[in-house]
Amino acid sequence: MKRKMNLLLIIGLVGTPIAGTQFGIDYGRAIWGETQIWWTPQQLALPLEQTSNQFQILLDNEPLANHLTRNSLTALGAEGLAYFVTPEMVRVRLNNWPQVQAGMLHMAVYSALALGVSLTCLIVGALEFFRHAPAPRQRASELPTLRSSRRRSGG
Structure with missing residues (x-):
């Protein structure tokens, strides 16, 4: 049995770790960043x-x-x-930290948006992937051949 991955699942699998990492970096720098270097x-x-x-x-x-x-x-x-x-x-x-922090949080909003889109693609793609039962594999000997599938018409 073989399942075929859909495009949404692939986008979600690739985009979620990338957007999640970017969001974590942006948000982390804004919340726990160095506040004393911006004077x-x-x-x-x-x-x-x-x-x-x-x-x-x-x-x-x-x-x-x-x-x-x-x-x-x-x-x-x-x-x-x-x-x-x-x-x-x-x-x-x-101390220019409030302005710098606002800019960092502004960037975090965009990476959070990308993370949300990626997670949505991942969930919808996974639901679609697991909703359909996989088609059973057929052995080569069980595959219909061209000759046997032709109908012979009498006449």
């Missing part, structure tokens, strides 16, 4: 005013930028002398 490099730190759309630091219920423009903040230098903190002195390093 803005120190040499490229941004001025405070360029980051106002992402966060705001309040000092005594007033934005830090207002204090800096009024020169109301002072600091002590290494030699112990006080100086005013200016907006040019303040730089911000951002």
